[in-house]
Amino acid sequence: MEEFNTNTDSSTYGTDLRALNEMIQKESTFIDLLFNEMDKVIVGQRYMVERLMIGLLADGHILLEGVPGLAKTLAINTLAKCIDAGFSRIQFTPDLLPADLLGT
Incomplete structure (x- = not known):
C-alpha cells in the first residue's frame, strides 16, 4: 500500500512548486x-x-478542415519538417476506397 505525504507544511509545497516550475x-x-x-x-x-x-x-x-488558402497543408508539412517526421497527403474524393489508403 502506498503511503502519501500528508505534511501540510507550506515550505514543502513551495519547494515542490519551484521544482515543478523549473x-x-x-x-x-x-x-x-x-x-x-x-x-x-x-x-x-x-x-x-x-x-x-x-x-x-x-x-x-488532428483533423484540419477549412476553406482553401488557410495554410493547412503547409502547416502540417512545416511541423513534420521541424520534428523530422514523415509527411504525406491524401486528397479525399467520393470514389476513394480503403485499398487506396491501406494498399492491397
Missing part, C-alpha cells in the same frame, strides 16, 4: 523552438499552430 521551463524549451520555426513559415494562424502542438504533445489525432 522542470516545466526546462522541458518547454523545445516547444518554443518549434513555435519559432513554425512562425517563420506560417503567418496569421497562431491558433491553428497552437492546436497542432497540443495534438502533437497529447499524442492524438
Whole structure:
C-alpha cells in the first residue's frame, strides 16, 4: 500500500512548486523552438499552430478542415519538417476506397 505525504507544511509545497516550475521551463524549451520555426513559415494562424502542438504533445489525432488558402497543408508539412517526421497527403474524393489508403 502506498503511503502519501500528508505534511501540510507550506515550505514543502513551495519547494515542490519551484521544482515543478523549473522542470516545466526546462522541458518547454523545445516547444518554443518549434513555435519559432513554425512562425517563420506560417503567418496569421497562431491558433491553428497552437492546436497542432497540443495534438502533437497529447499524442492524438488532428483533423484540419477549412476553406482553401488557410495554410493547412503547409502547416502540417512545416511541423513534420521541424520534428523530422514523415509527411504525406491524401486528397479525399467520393470514389476513394480503403485499398487506396491501406494498399492491397
